[in-house]
Amino acid sequence: MDDHLEFNQNGKRNTMRYSQLLLPTLKESPAEAEVVSHVLMLRAGFMRKLTAGIYTYLPFGLAAIRKVENIVREEMNRAGAQELLMPMVQPADLWKETGRYEKYGPELLRFHDRHDRESCLGPTHEEVITDIARKELHSYRDLPVNLYQIQTKFRDEIRPRFGLMRGREFIMKDAYSFDVSDEAAEVSYMKMYEAYKRIFSRCGLDFRAVQADSGAIGGSFSHEFMVLAKTGEDTIVICKDCEYAANMEKAVVKLTPETSTEPLAEMEKVETPGKRKVEAVCEFLGIEPSLLVKTLVFKADGQPVAVLVRGDREVEEVKLKNLLGVADVEMAGDEEVFKATGVPTGYLGPVGIRVRVVADQEVAAMRNFYVGGNEKNYHLKNVNFGRDFQAEAVADLRQITPGDPCPACGGQLKLTEGIEVGHVFKLGTGYSQSMNATFQDSDGQEKHFVMGCYGIGVSRVVAAAIEQNHDDNGIIFPIPLAPYTVIVLNLGVKDEAISAAAEKVYRDLQAAGLEVILDDRDERPGLKFKDADLLGIPYRLTVGNSFAKSGKVEVRSRRDGATEEMTPEEAVSVLREKLLAELMKK
């Protein structure tokens, strides 16, 4: 019996004896971890930190990652994509072609090699893949093509956090599609969209595909795949009644057409001494914040712009940025506001203001509202859009709230947190143009590739799965992601009959094609139970005293704790049935 020469079809060592594994579980949580997935991945011995945002994946952590990778690989291949592997180290020249060497910012780790050549570590691979395309794809007959890789990316994140959730080094699947036209690119996009739905479903995750901000490109060709979890860093809006789901930044506010019949009243100046905040002004005047319009000054690529929203609303900076077509917007400070408008903050209003004005659509529909008087200690009442002031643009500029109706069906909306695990994006011809990547179309014309890119944070998926599947005792792996699906506990290491039975059932489970680990450590039962729970292995098979008495072993489900006693032979067939049925769902 030479354990070390046995491998299964996945190249995984067939004999997994806990006593020989590097699986350093921890009783206490390391101080460095804050969120559940991070704590559990450290406690369960899945990984160890090397330095900020950079981890070593220990055997069990790697096994979980491999599970995700394999699902991703299968579905990408099924969708017709081809796997390749691009370099991590990339020459700066390539990045200069697209201008991103300058634009990308400090997240791109730049360095010089021994010949003093400028280089960088790949945070993403549009440049490299486009270079391949322009060199190797020449004809419309070569298209469409979708190329992907599963690779370690490096992004020098400002603040890595939450373990694998936002590391600097992380494993990503990135795919790039090349098409002859917009229409064809949209087909490629939809294929990926469908593939992603299959991937995350197969991973056993509760997720939503949400419309995302697609920046300058526009259209509905950017979706983020969000795993619903409280620790998510993004806020998403989902409809309780229909399929609508969007990133908060992008969620469309649907105006309920309010036809106020209130007659327009005469504009008046009112004194509001020392009242600057919306709350203070409203309390002083005895009005609701929804009757007031606040005027906020932003710096749009450095230029001041006043934005009008109702007193109880918040400006959505991404919408503002897209409306203005600028790279960056930022709230102006008190001093900057005064410098630009000559009015101290708190009393700013649109009537007679000195800077550009844009208004949220809601403001244009309001009647007889209050605004700042553009004079210290004064506000104006009975102000009306159009009559008393104008705006350069009227648009949806505010953040959506749970009180807003669903833009798709009018139903009720809910805000929730999500972890972004995937992003599909139609790129268009930006990269192919800047890098001059062309093919010859059927009409003989040289055309630029229409591209798309599609990412999945593989290591993040593992963290997200744990965020979504755990209890006080540890991880509860969805079966498709579990490093092993059965753990056999030998509770009588020194008892020949028990040990022999544990060995046999372990071998039989392997022979049945299951991924199984044998806890053969000479430890007390309590410790083994705790470790089995912590590791999150879906099924636990215990061979102990009851076997000595009755010849039965215990099969327990990690997820619901359901426990059954049966003979080892029954256990093998029961587990095989449960697990193979689960894994056949493709």
Added chain:
RNA sequence: CGGGGCGUAGCGCAGCCUGGUUAGCGCGCCUGCCUUGGGAGCAGGAGGUCGUGUGUUCGAAUCACACCGCCCCGACCA
């Protein structure tokens, strides 16, 4: 980078404010006994440049300054 916090044994912490022998505790680890169905018990033991450097002092884990590292809150993203 801005704001907050922390670096003492593999992990979790106390000691520091108010300097003074061999720097403690719990877990883990090693040896032995004992125990064996939910992180046992007893006995013995190994393990520390107190993050680094400079300074103050008769004397620094303890005080000061600088640096390094890590964690948390903000802008970024898979």
